Each structure stands twice: as structure tokens, then as C-alpha cells.
Amino acid sequence: MRYRRISYRFSEVMTGTRVRLLGDPWAVLPRMVIARPQWRPAADLYEMPDAFIVKVELPGVSEDQIDITVYEDALVVEGARHCESPGNARYHGAEIRYGPFRLEVALPSAIDRDRVTARYEGGFLCASLPKIDRSRL
Amino acid sequence: MTAERSDEDVELTLPNALPILPVRGMVLFPMAVAPVLVGQSRSIQLIDDVMKGNRLIAVVCQKNPQAAPAGPDDLYRVGTAAMILQLRRSGDGTIQLIIQGLERVRIRDFSQTDPYLIATIDRAKEPDETGIEIEAVGRSVRDLFRRFLSMMPDIPDEVGRAVELLEDVRQVAALVASALPIETAVKQELLELDSVGTKLRRLVDILQHEIAVRELGKKIATETEETMTKAQREFYLREQMRAIQKELGEGEDGERGGARELREQLDRANLPTEARREAERELARLERTPAASPEHGMIRTYLEWMVNLPWNRVTGETIDGDRARKVLDEDHHDLEKIKDRILEYLSVRKLRHERGLEKPEEVPHEPILCFIGPPGVGKTSLGQSIARAMGRRFVRISLGGVHDEAEIRGHRRTYIGAMPGRIIQALRRGETADPVFMLDEVDKLGVGIHGDPAAALLEVLDPAQNMTFVDTYLNVAFDLSRVLFICTANTETTIPPPLLDRMEILRLSGYTEEEKLQIARRFLLARQLGAHGLREDELTVNDAAIRGVIRGYTREAGVRNLDRALATLCRKVAREIAEHRRDRVAVEADVVETFLGPPKHFSETAERIDRPGVATGLAWTPTGGELLFIEAAVYPGKQNRLILTGSLGDVMRESAQAALSFVRSRAESLGVDPTAFDDKDVHIHVPSGAIPKDGPSAGVTMTTALASAVTGRPVRADLAMTGEITLRGKILPVGGIKEKVLAAHRAGIHTIILPKGNVRDLDEIPESLRRELEFVPVDTMAEVIQRALEPARMTV
Numbered sequence: 001m002r003y004r005r006i007s008y009r010f011s012e013v014m015t016g017t018r019v020r021l022l023g024d025p026w027a028v029l030p031r032m033v034i035a036r037p038q039w040r041p042a043a044d045l046y047e048m049p050d051a052f053i054v055k056v057e058l059p060g061v062s063e064d065q066i067d068i069t070v071y072e073d074a075l076v077v078e079g080a081r082h083c084e085s086p087g088n089a090r091y092h093g094a095e096i097r098y099g100p101f102r103l104e105v106a107l108p109s110a111i112d113r114d115r116v117t118a119r120y121e122g123g124f125l126c127a128s129l130p131k132i133d134r135s136r137l
Numbered sequence: 138m139t140a141e142r143s144d145e146d147v148e149l150t151l152p153n154a155l156p157i158l159p160v161r162g163m164v165l166f167p168m169a170v171a172p173v174l175v176g177q178s179r180s181i182q183l184i185d186d187v188m189k190g191n192r193l194i195a196v197v198c199q200k201n202p203q204a205a206p207a208g209p210d211d212l213y214r215v216g217t218a219a220m221i222l223q224l225r226r227s228g229d230g231t232i233q234l235i236i237q238g239l240e241r242v243r244i245r246d247f248s249q250t251d252p253y254l255i256a257t258i259d260r261a262k263e264p265d266e267t268g269i270e271i272e273a274v275g276r277s278v279r280d281l282f283r284r285f286l287s288m289m290p291d292i293p294d295e296v297g298r299a300v301e302l303l304e305d306v307r308q309v310a311a312l313v314a315s316a317l318p319i320e321t322a323v324k325q326e327l328l329e330l331d332s333v334g335t336k337l338r339r340l341v342d343i344l345q346h347e348i349a350v351r352e353l354g355k356k357i358a359t360e361t362e363e364t365m366t367k368a369q370r371e372f373y374l375r376e377q378m379r380a381i382q383k384e385l386g387e388g389e390d391g392e393r394g395g396a397r398e399l400r401e402q403l404d405r406a407n408l409p410t411e412a413r414r415e416a417e418r419e420l421a422r423l424e425r426t427p428a429a430s431p432e433h434g435m436i437r438t439y440l441e442w443m444v445n446l447p448w449n450r451v452t453g454e455t456i457d458g459d460r461a462r463k464v465l466d467e468d469h470h471d472l473e474k475i476k477d478r479i480l481e482y483l484s485v486r487k488l489r490h491e492r493g494l495e496k497p498e499e500v501p502h503e504p505i506l507c508f509i510g511p512p513g514v515g516k517t518s519l520g521q522s523i524a525r526a527m528g529r530r531f532v533r534i535s536l537g538g539v540h541d542e543a544e545i546r547g548h549r550r551t552y553i554g555a556m557p558g559r560i561i562q563a564l565r566r567g568e569t570a571d572p573v574f575m576l577d578e579v580d581k582l583g584v585g586i587h588g589d590p591a592a593a594l595l596e597v598l599d600p601a602q603n604m605t606f607v608d609t610y611l612n613v614a615f616d617l618s619r620v621l622f623i624c625t626a627n628t629e630t631t632i633p634p635p636l637l638d639r640m641e642i643l644r645l646s647g648y649t650e651e652e653k654l655q656i657a658r659r660f661l662l663a664r665q666l667g668a669h670g671l672r673e674d675e676l677t678v679n680d681a682a683i684r685g686v687i688r689g690y691t692r693e694a695g696v697r698n699l700d701r702a703l704a705t706l707c708r709k710v711a712r713e714i715a716e717h718r719r720d721r722v723a724v725e726a727d728v729v730e731t732f733l734g735p736p737k738h739f740s741e742t743a744e745r746i747d748r749p750g751v752a753t754g755l756a757w758t759p760t761g762g763e764l765l766f767i768e769a770a771v772y773p774g775k776q777n778r779l780i781l782t783g784s785l786g787d788v789m790r791e792s793a794q795a796a797l798s799f800v801r802s803r804a805e806s807l808g809v810d811p812t813a814f815d816d817k818d819v820h821i822h823v824p825s826g827a828i829p830k831d832g833p834s835a836g837v838t839m840t841t842a843l844a845s846a847v848t849g850r851p852v853r854a855d856l857a858m859t860g861e862i863t864l865r866g867k868i869l870p871v872g873g874i875k876e877k878v879l880a881a882h883r884a885g886i887h888t889i890i891l892p893k894g895n896v897r898d899l900d901e902i903p904e905s906l907r908r909e910l911e912f913v914p915v916d917t918m919a920e921v922i923q924r925a926l927e928p929a930r931m932t933v
Contacts, residue, residue, distance in 0.1 A: 035170050037220065037239050083192060091188040094224035098192060 004069040005113045039097035041077070045105055052129040054105050059123030060096075066125060070113050075127060077103040151218055151240065155195040156183050157247070157254040158219075159207040164324035165196040165217045166311035167238045167262075175232040179206055183253040184224070184232055192221045195242050195258060198325050209247045209254065215261065215329045218242045238311075241328065263307050266333045274337040275306040281344035282313050288351045289318075310336045319343060378429060395437070396424050402444040409448060412613040416443045431553075439550060442557060442611065447564060451571045451619060452529055456487040461526035468522040469515055470656045474901075475508070475643050479523055482506065505598050507579070507624040507632075510645030511761040511876075513695020516625040517575065519645075523623065524573035532567035534559045537578035542588030545597065547610035557610040560597055560617070571619035579636065580626035591633040598622055598639050646875045647694025647761045649882060650687055651905045657683050661700045669707040674721060676710045678703075681726035689729070689736030692883065694761025694876065706732050750846035752925070753857040754838030755881055755889070756830065757873030762880025764857065765835060767823050769842035774818030783823035786831025792861070793821050796840040799864055799918065800847065807922055809847050819843070834871035836862035837890070840918055841925050850926040857881045858890035858925065866918035870894030875901045882906055890915055890924060 044055040054075055058066070061081045069076040083098040085091075111129040118127040158173070158180060165171055173196070175184055187194055197216030204211035223235040242258040249255035279300055286297045296316055303309050314327045314336070323343065330336045403416055423436045461483050465476045508516040517533065524531035539545070539559075547558035556562070563574065582591050596602050603617035624640060626632055632640075648656065658680075666673060686706070691698040709732045710722045730736070754765035781793050797819055804811045821839055823830060837860040845852050859877055861869040870892040878899075881889055893914040899907065915921050 035168060035237060037168075037237060039222075083190070085189045087189060089189055090185055091224055092226045094188060094221070097222065099220055 002064075002067050003116070003118075004067065005116075036102070038078075038100045038102040041101050041103050043077075043103055043105060045107075047108070050131055050133075052107055052111060052131070054125075054127040054129065056103055056125040056127075057123065058101075058120075058125050063120045066120065068116075068118055068127065070111075070116050070129070072110055072113070073107050075103075075105045075107060075129065077101075077105075077125065077127075151193065151242070151258075151260060152191070154248055154255055154257045155193060155218060155242070156187055157212070157216070157244070157256050158183060158194045158196050159199050159212055159254070160196055161199050161202045162321055164198050164315070164321060164328050165219055165236065165238045166315050166328060167217055167240050168308050168311050169238045169315045170222070171236060171238070171315070173234040173236055175234060177206060179253045181230065181232055184221070184234065187221065188224060193239075194219055194221065194236070195244070195256070196236065196238070197244065198321060202321075209250065209256075212244070212254075213325055213329075214244050215325075216242055216244065217328070218258070218260075261331075263331065263333055263336075265305070265307065271306055271334050271337070274334060274341060275309055278309060278313055278337050278340050278344065281341060281348065282316075285317075285344055285348055285351075288348070288355065306333050306337060310340060313340055313344075317343060317347065319347070375427075382428075396420060399423070399437075399440050399444065403440075406444045406446075407449045408443065409614075409616075412443065412448065412611075412615075415613045416440060419443075435550065435553075435555075439610075442561075442565070445565050446561065446611075446615065447568050447570045448615070450569050452569045456483045456490075456527055458484055458487070464526040465522050468518060468525070468660075470659060471648075471652055471903075472515070472519070472645065475519065475645060478641075478643055479506075479519075479526075483523075483527065504641035505622045505624060505639055506643060507626060507629075507637075507640035508643050508645055509626050509629055511627065511647050511694035511758075513693060513697030513700075514645040514647055515695070516645060517577065520573060520575040520623050520625070523621070527573065527621070529621070530567045530569050530572040531575070532563040532572045533575040533577060534563050535577040536590070536594075537581040538583055539590050540583030540585030540587070542590050542593045543609070545590050545593035547608040549609050550612065555610055557608045558593075560606070561608045561611065561615065564615075564620075570616065571621070574620045574622050576622060576624045578626065579624045580628055580631045582633070589633075591636050595635055595639070598624075598636070646873075646901075647879050648696060649879055649903050649906050650684065651903065653687050653696055653699055654680060654683050656696050657687075657699055657703060661696065661703050665700070665703050665707045668704070669711045671707060671711055671714070675714055676707065676722050676724070678706070678724040679726070682724045682729050685726045685729045685736075686733065689738060690733055692738045694879065702733060749849045749851045750842055752838045752842035752845060752852045753854075753886070754835045755857050755859040755877035756832075756835070757876050762873065762876035762878070764880060764884045764886075765823060765830070765838065767821065767835060767838045767842045769839070769846040770820045770822075771814070771817050771843075771846050772820075773816060775816060776818065777814070777816070778818045780818065780820040781822075782820070783826045784829040785823060786829065788833055789823075789831050789835060792833050792836040793839050795862060795864055796821075796836055796843055799840055799862060799866055800843045802864070803866065803918075804847075806919065807844055807848070809844070813847050832871075833861040833869075834859050834873075836860065837868060837918070837921055841921060844922055845926055848926065850928065852925050853888070853927060855886055856888040856890065856925055857884075857886045858921065860890070860892040860895075860915070860921075862918060868892045868915055868917060868921070874898035878902050878906065878910065882910060887911060888913060888924075890921055892916075 042057040044053075046053050046055075054077075056077055058077075058079075058081075061079055065081075066077065066079040069078070078101065080100045081098045083096075107129065110132050112132050115130045116127065118125060120126075158175070160173060163171065163173075175181055183194070195216045196219045197212045199207050199211050200213055201207070201211045217238040218240045219236040219238050221234055221236050225233045227233065241261045241263060243261045245257045245259055247254055247256045282300055283297055296312070300309060300312055303312065310327070310333060314324060317324075317340075327336055327339060330339060399420060403413070403420070408416060419436050419440055423433065423440065426433045426436060458480060461480060462476070465479065469476070508519060510516055520533065521531050543558065545558045545560060547561060548555035557565075560574075564570065564572070567574075576594070579594075582594070584591070597606060597617060600618060603620075605614040606617045607614050629637055629642060662678060663673075666676060686702050687699055690702045693699075706724065706729075710724075713719045713722060724732070750769045750771075752767050752769075754767055756763045756765040779794065779797055781790050785793070800807065800809070801814050804813060821842070823835070837858050840862055841852055841858065844850075859871055859874075861871055863869065874891065874895050875898065878889060879902075887909075888911045890913045893916045896912075896914050899912060913920075913924055915924070
């Protein structure tokens with residue numbers, strides 16, 4: 001896992017980038033969806049007394065393929081998932097997204113960027129983002 | 138945030154060669170996510186192979202949709218690299234894919250064509266362009282697209298929102314291009330355009346065209362819908378109405394029956410050709426017009442007028458001179474001159490009729506008779522008698538206060554509530570085409586802003602024109618030449634001259650006491666007895682009593698008030714008899730007062746002249762003659778003024794000036810001191826002050842009053858005078874002698890001074906009256922003075 005720490009604030013450059021496939025995608029024609037080529041993994045964001053935790057569902061991605069960029073108020077996770085299937089396989093259905101992914105998580109308050117840690121375990125990436133202890137400032 | 142931009146653009150790694158998936162009817166744009174249905178076996182194999190690897194393909198549109206399988210030549214050279222996001226294999230072996238466009242690619246050449254196409258590609262990503270122009274054209278694409286979406290209900294709203302949120306104009310172009318329902322070739326053309334600016338401009342063109350087409354289409358649709366719904370509504374309502382009419386028993390049959398009935402009436406009405414044609418035309422229109430339309434009612438009313446008019450219905454009998462004379466005598470006392478004129482008139486008509494000379498163009502204009510006289514002298518009843526004498530119907534309209542041409546000639550049919558004029562209305566009432574038609578009060582015609590009714594009357598009364606009188610309502614000619622028109626008026630002065638020109642004036646100037654007595658005895662009393670349910674023997678009134686009523690209770694030229702007084706008498710008697718107080722009543726002169734109360738009028742002349750400076754003149758009014766007392770006073774004053782009071786008109790004022798000048802210039806010969814007027818003011822007053830007076834005929838009277846005032850000799854009280862004077866003292870004749878004489882007689886005058894030139898008028902005065910009065914014809918003022926003034930009183 002690679003870390004990058006950026007000292008300016010993140011702002012969403014592009015909204016509506018998620019590929020939303022609600023209901024039956026074949027139902028309405030013509031469908032007009034514009035999306036970035038990257039897919040977006042599912043993620044949880046929760047708050048602990050001293051830190052925010054971002055938990056990302058990222059199975060099948062090797063740890064060294066994950067880039068984490070930490071902004072003052074956001075966390076961006078990028079990387080790619082490669083598909084490896086046996087040469088004689090024949091697909092009957094495919095929903096898992098491969099290729100480059102990107103996740104942007106806006107944070108409710110500022111964090112201490114220097115003490116950010118992350119673990120990759122059991123297909124989940126867990127990033128711990130400690131809050132700034134204002135009494136120490 | 139700019140730092141982020143850069144790494145968004147990169148990062149895609151594409152191999153040099155990609156399997157080519159040919160598609161029909163769609164163009165995949167970069168960034169666009171689209172469903173694709175794969176059915177061809179070689180394409181299925183392609184997908185199967187790709188799914189095991191990087192899942193990347195190049196989607197290229199077929200130039201020629203019919204080609205299956207499509208070879209390299211059937212494809213465009215520009216396509217889009219895409220990633221397979223989802224795959225679902227259905228039971229029949231086909232594959233549903235959701236693919237995402239990644240980047241534009243250009244096919245260099247095909248390295249494999251079997252089992253599926255593989256080609257080496259060049260990446261051809263559109264360059265990112267910025268600048269004011271791009272921004273502007275991007276904005277107009279957004280605006281137009283939003284307008285376009287508002288016309289397309291089947292495109293979800295979120296697409297519009299997505300376009301708003303996209304910042305990259307390349308994405309805007311891609312989304313709009315894939316969303317537009319345009320031909321594949323156009324979409325391919327958009328894909329192949331390199332510059333974003335050009336793409337956007339092309340999109341503006343396409344959007345504008347699509348919007349225009351849709352707006353027009355929508356307008357056409359709305360219009361069609363409107364006409365459709367209106368027609369349907371009318372049809373529905375008509376059906377309902379028909380049902381209601383059927384229930385009420387007035388359905389189509391009733392409607393047609395109405396028209397049929399009118400047609401039968403038309404056949405019976407014996408219309409002249411022109412009128413018949415017009416009526417037929419309207420009848421045809423009536424049959425076409427639905428009964429509920431307001432037009433229907435208008436046409437119906439018109440046709441009813443047409444059928445009810447007496448086009449050719451005449452009642453005129455052969456005129457029998459003796460019978461006519463009898464009828465006239467029965468109805469009217471005396472009026473010899475008038476009766477003679479009427480009989481002459483009837484005889485002429487009879488002769489003409491007998492000798493077949495009734496074509497109006499061969500006859501000189503036949504005058505319209507006009508009766509002029511005070512109220513109550515019997516003008517209207519004379520008309521009725523004429524009708525009776527001729528055996529015709531009598532109709533009468535009053536023109537008093539009519540001030541609109543349309544009242545004579547009718548309103549045009551376009552107006553709601555339009556009616557024919559009074560002439561046609563009266564004819565319908567009379568039900569014949571040849572009634573005696575009385576036009577009452579022609580002197581009281583008004584002139585309003587809506588034309589001059591007198592002018593319309595001209596056409597009616599002119600025998601040369603009235604055979605084709607066109608009422609504006611009927612709009613066809615009606616023959617009025619068979620109608621006998623008679624006008625009545627109180628005075629000719631206010632009758633419009635052109636109208637007067639066409640009339641022959643017959644004057645009824647009022648009755649003497651003796652005549653009134655005869656009329657009361659022969660006509661009025663009998664009529665009132667009948668009206669009050671009394672028998673002839675129950676009320677008898679002797680001549681003295683009637684004279685008493687005439688003198689004490691009436692002062693009029695006609696007999697209207699006398700009739701009213703007699704009615705009062707009858708009423709009182711009727712009550713006595715009804716209450717069984719008496720069986721019969723004989724009224725003598727001395728009991729008149731008990732029935733009618735104290736007398737209202739007295740013979741007042743004797744009392745009025747008891748001093749010098751007052752003279753009695755005679756005046757003519759539309760309601761008969763009147764006595765005029767002229768007062769003159771001479772008193773010291775510095776300015777030698779002449780004061781004239783009593784609402785005198787210009788002619789009368791000048792007449793007074795002449796009188797004064799005459800008296801002054803002839804002072805000596807009148808026995809007046811020539812210095813009598815030095816330093817004196819003269820005042821002449823004519824009561825009653827509120828009634829306007831005019832005319833020259835008081836000249837003699839004013840001169841006499843002046844002479845009386847300066848000489849101090851009073852004028853004889855039982856003497857009245859009339860006449861115009863000149864400065865030389867000549868006396869000129871005046872009009873209205875008969876009325877004046879009657880008035881003088883009524884007032885108890887015994888001597889009347891009148892101009893010599895008027896002596897011939899005395900023939901009109903009844904013999905009995907001539908015996909009672911002394912007439913003094915004079916030529917000069919000197920004779921008047923000599924006759925009128927009392928000898929000088931001895932003054933102390």
C-alpha cells in the first residue's frame with residue numbers, strides 16, 4: 001500500500017460518476033449513462049472516540065496495488081483489480097468489476113494526516129484516520 | 138483540485154490490438170454506459186474469449202446494417218474502446234452485456250477476421266479544449282438539450298440533471314449525442330469529429346432542428362385534437378338535444394312541420410312576386426337552420442311578419458256619396474266646409490275608380506289631407522267617420538315624440554329585436570292594404586340623432602313613391618298607394634315644410650257656444666248616458682243648463698272639457714239613481730252648481746278695464762283664440778325709455794316700437810299734447826308674463842293702450858281688437874280671425890274692431906254669432922281711436 005498525503009482540501013471534481021444500475025438495466029431504452037471508467041468499491045465510514053474509520057470492500061486486490069491519498073478533509077483510494085480466470089472458462093454471468101477503481105470519501109472533520117494507518121485484511125481495507133486533538137494544539 | 142484533473146485523464150492502458158465487436162443501430166461514445174445484445178455466434182465467441190482476459194473490446198458501428206456477418210469493409214473506421222461491466226447469458230445462448238465506453242480508437246488494420254475480427258488500433262482520444270467559445274457553445278448545448286428534454290416525456294429527468302452537473306464538455310457532448318434519437322450515421326459522424334468545439338456546434342444544429350420539428354409536431358397535434366374534441370362535443374350535444382326534443386314531442390317532425398305550416402300560410406297570403414321570392418329564400422334558410430340557433434327565431438319572426446301582412450287584402454267598397462254624407466252628419470255637427478272637402482275628395486276617387494284612372498303615375502300628386510285645429514275639436518273622430526263612410530278599416534299612429542327614422546321605416550334585420558316601422562305595424566293591425574290611415578300629431582315629430590323621421594314620412598306620403606315603400610325590416614316593397622293617409626296637427630308652424638307642401642290643410646277652428654250646445658245635446662250627452670248605464674229618460678238636461686256648463690266650467694275651443702263635465706254630471710246622477718234616492722233627474726241651469734261645484738270661469742272682461750291705459754287684444758294660439766290685455770303706462774323719466782315686458786317676441790317688440798312712434802308722431806291729431814312724451818318713460822306690459830307671445834296682430838291694441846294712457850281716456854270694456862299697424866296708421870289684415878272672434882264671444886265681448894282686409898273671413902263665422910256681435914272694420918288708426926276710447930272724463 002502506498003500513501004500520499006496532500007495538504008490541500010479535496011473537492012469533488014466530478015459528481016454522478018457512479019455507475020448506477022438500479023433495477024433491470026435492460027428495462028429502459030435508450031439508457032444514457034455517462035461514467036468514469038473507474039469503478040467504485042463499496043465503503044463504510046464510521047466514527048470512533050478518537051478516529052474516523054473508512055472500511056472498503058476490496059477483495060481480490062493485492063495490497064501493493066492500492067494507493068491511498070489523504071487530504072485534509074477527504075480520503076481517496078485508487079487501484080486496479082485484475083481478473084484471473086482459467087483459460088477454458090465460459091462465463092454465464094459476470095458482475096464483479098475489474099480494472100481500475102477509485103473511491104472518494106469526504107470526512108466530517110479534519111484529521112491528523114501524519115498518523116493515518118491502514119490494514120488490508122480478509123478482503124477489507126481498513127483505514128484509521130485519527131482526529132486532531134485540539135487540546136494539544 | 139487542479140492536481141486531480143491530470144491523473145483522471147491518464148491511467149487507461151489499452152493494448153495495441155483489440156477484438157472488434159460490430160454493432161448495428163448504435164454508436165458507443167466514450168464514457169457512455171450502454172447495454173448490448175450479442176447474438177451472432179462469432180461475437181459470442183469473442184465475448185467468451187475476452188471475458189477470460191482484460192475484458193476490453195472495441196465497439197464499432199456497421200456502415201451497412203444488413204451485412205451479417207459484417208466484414209472489415211462493412212464497418213466504420215472509428216469506434217470506441219470499451220470494457221465489459223456486466224454479462225448475462227440467457228437461455229437461448231444470446232448474451233446481454235453492459236459495456237462502458239472508454240476512449241475513442243481508430244482501426245489501423247485487421248489482423249484477424251476469423252472466427253472474429255481483431256484489429257490493431259490507434260488511440261484517438263479527443264483533445265481537451267477550453268476557452269470562451271467552447272464554454273459558450275457548451276452552454277447553449279446544455280440549454281437546448283434541456284428544452285429538448287422537456288418535450289420528451291420518455292427520457293428521465295435525471296439525464297437533464299446529469300448534463301447540468303457535467304463539467305467536461307467532452308462528456309456533455311457524449312451524453313447528449315447518445316441521448317438524442319437521431320440516425321446512426323449522424324451519431325457516427327459526431328463520434329468521428331475530432332474537435333469538441335465542432336462536435337458541440339453540430340449538436341446545436343441538430344438540437345435546434347429537433348426542437349423545431351417537435352414544436353411544430355406538437356402544435357399540429359394540439360390543433361388536430363382541438364378540432365376533434367370540438368366536433369365531438371357539438372355532435373354529442375346535438376344528439377342530446379335531439380333526444381330532449383323527441384321527449385318533448387318537438388323533434389325534427391315538429392321543426393319541419395313549422396316550416397310546412399309557414400309555407401302553407403305563404404301560399405294563402407298571396408304575396409307579390411318579389412316578396413314571395415324573398416320569403417322563399419328565408420324559408421329555405423329556416424329549414425337549414427337548427428331550431429336552437431338564435432337565427433332560427435329571427436327568420437321565423439320575419440316570415441310571420443311576411444305572411445301576416447295584408448299584401449292584397451282590400452275592403453274598400455264603392456263609395457256612395459249619399460251614404461258618406463249621412464255617416465259624416467251622424468258623427469259630426471256642422472263642420473260644413475270640412476265635410477264638403479271630404480265628400481269632394483271621395484267623389485274624385487270614385488270617379489277615377491269608375492273610369493279606370495287609378496294608375497298613380499297618370500294622376501297629379503294627390504294631396505294628403507291634414508286637419509289642423511285645437512285639441513278636442515274632433516280631428517281624430519273625423520278620420521274614423523271617413524273610414525266608416527268609405528267602408529274601410531281605420532288605423533292610427535301617433536307621431537308625437539317620434540324622433541327616429543327607424544320608427545317609420547323599421548330596423549334592419551341584423552339587429553336583435555328588430556321590428557318593422559310603425560307604418561307596417563299599423564297595416565298589420567288594420568289587416569287590410571287600404572285602410573284610412575291617420576297620422577296624428579305630425580306637428581310634434583321630433584328630430585333625433587338617428588335621422589329625420591319627417592324625411593321618411595315624405596316617402597310614405599308621396600303617391601309617386603309610396604307604391605314601392607320599402608321597410609328596412611321587410612326589405613321588400615309594400616304598396617301603400619291604396620292607403621288613404623290623413624294627418625292631424627294642432628298647428629302648421631312646426632310641421633316640416635316639405636311635408637306641409639304635400640298636404641292640403643283643412644282647418645277646424647273650434648266651436649261657438651251654440652255649436653257646443655248642439656254637440657253636447659246630439660253626441661256627448663247620449664254617449665255619456667250610455668257610458669254610465671243611464672237610460673235617456675232618467676237624466677234630462679235642458680239647454681240653459683248645458684250653456685251654464687259651457688260658460689262656467691269650460692274655456693276651450695273644442696269640447697273635451699265639456700264632455701268631461703257632462704261625464705261628471707252623469708256620474709253624480711248615476712249614483713243618486715243607484716242609491717234609489719231618485720228615479721229620474723232633470724238638470725236645470727240653477728242646479729248645475731250642486732253637481733259640479735262652483736263655476737271655474739267667469740266672464741271677466743268688464744272688470745279688467747276700469748282705468749286708462751288698458752286695451753283688450755285678441756290672440757291666436759294652437760288651442761284656439763285668447764283674449765290679451767295690454768297695459769301701457771307713461772310716467773316721468775329722464776331717458777325717454779320704452780320698456781316692454783311680458784315675454785314678448787321680436788316681432789311684437791318691433792310692433793310696440795311702431796305703436797309708440799305712431800302715437801308720438803300723430804300726437805296732435807289724436808288730441809294729445811305733443812310734449813306729453815317729453816322726459817317720460819313708457820312701459821308696455823302684456824300679461825300673463827310667463828307665456829311667450831309674438832306676432833304683429835297686437836299692434837292696434839298697443840297703440841290704443843298707449844293712446845289711452847296719454848290721453849287719460851279709458852278704452853271701452855266690451856270691445857276687443859286685432860290688426861297690424863304701419864307707421865302711417867294704416868291697419869293691415871291678420872290671421873286667425875275665426876278663432877279670435879270665437880274667443881271674444883266666449884269672453885263676453887260685444888264689439889270687435891278688425892282690419893277691413895279681414896272682412897271676408899267673417900263668412901266663416903256662424904250666423905248666430907254674427908248676429909250677436911258687432912264688427913267694426915277699420916282702415917286707419919284714427920277710426921280705432923275714435924271708436925275704442927271713451928270720451929274724456931272730467932278731471933278736477
